Amino acid sequence: MSERRDKMIRVLGIETSCDETAASVVALREGAAPEILSSVVLSQIEEHAAFGGVVPEIAARAHVEALDGIVEAALADSGTTLADVDAVAATAGPGLVGGLIVGLMTAKAIAGAARKPLLAINHLEGHALTARLTDGLQFPYLLLLVSGGHTQIVLVRGVGDYRRWATTIDDALGEAFDKTAKMLGLPYPGGPNVERAARDGDPARFAFPRPMKGSAQPDFSFAGLKTAVRQAATAAAPLSDKDVADICASFQAAVSDALADRVGRALVRFREAHPDVAEPALVVAGGVAANAEIRTALQAQCGKRGFRFIAPPLALCTDNAAMIAWAGIERIRAGLPGEDAFAFAPRSRWPLDEVSTPVVGSGRRGAKA
Ligand code: KG4
Ligand code: ZN
Secondary structure, eight states: OGGGTTSEEEEEEEEOSSSEEEEEEEEEETTSOOEEEEEEEEEOHHHHHTTTSOOHHHHHHHHHHHHHHHHHHHHHHHTOOGGGOSEEEEEEESSOHHHHHHHHHHHHHHHHHHTOOEEEEEHHHHHHHHHHHHHOOOSSEEEEEESSSOEEEEEEEETTEEEEEEEBSSOOHHHHHHHHHHHTTOOSSHHHHHHHHHTTSOTTSSOOOOTTTTOSSOOBOOHHHHHHHHHHHHHHOSOOHHHHHHHHHHHHHHHHHHHHHHHHHHHHHHHHHOTTOSSOEEEEESGGGGOHHHHHHHHHHHHHTTOEEEOOOHHHHSSOSHHHHHHHHHHHHTTOOOSOGGGOOOOSOOOSOSSSOOOSSOSOOSTTO
16 A cells, blocks of 8 residues: 555444444554544443443444444545445454444455455454644654553564553552442442542542552552441441542542552653653553543652653544544554455454463453453
């Protein structure tokens, strides 16, 4: 595709790895900033709320029902037709396999019929490269991904070149928020409800543990914190609104503190590994990055260590297809179309970095893992 280098590249992206059905068209004219021509995201939260979490079968069926219309809407909003796009990029993993099959099969059909190249994209690569779409960030930089299924610190060295520096040895952070909410009788999804309840709470009432704080590796753990929350909730039962607020505030304080400590380790390590990088940066992604207290704690940690703190707009932090289209553009530009996407089978597990030694536990747990 090198003959296209000095022209405009337009890619249609499709994302169906969890509970958002999304499609987007992103364009890049060499020498200019990339442009999101359209980004349509349909959240399935209402379909899953009654079950207190994502139900894979319901998710897959909802993707089947919605995806064609979402792709049409994304093309219409962008003012392009299928004939105008240079390639189709679809999330091929990691995620819930039913949804991945729907997205990838649809993308194969569209790309096959329109005779366009197809790119099978790793969802995590989409998150990892978003800061280049929004802020034109140069490699290398650090990514903190905190969502319902992932809690990782990744060194982003280049397109397709990642090193996972840290992961959770048990629960994902979003999962810890969701489980805390459930224990306290707050509705799904837990994160925003825990944050809301915490506003009126006393963060000093419960001395919850700061998991892994002080350990040399920047890895995470949230299972012990979850147990401490359960014990506090059981001991204080029946819970008043004040108890719930205090537990949420104390939980959030513990999480922010632990996260800042873990990220601080990684920032120090980045400095040591890349003394030549003049303006080092930390990027956050994932639904938990919506949390204001966590953002403040991370920002403070970055300020203390001379790092730029980049938090893309929330709609691009959470799952979306613009990041998948963009990852497709990045791969085309880098001459890395990847494996034969027409023959690619969806991968429910697909680490960004296949060379790092696995940590105890999967690093991906929970409804979204
Ligand atoms: O990135 P995301 O939308 O989906 C994936 O997990 O892929 O992240 C969803 C997670 C859920 O666990 C949700 O509870 C959490 O992000 N979350 C939050 C907040 N908003 C969403 N956690 C803490 N504070 C929030 N404001
Ligand atoms: Zn995600």
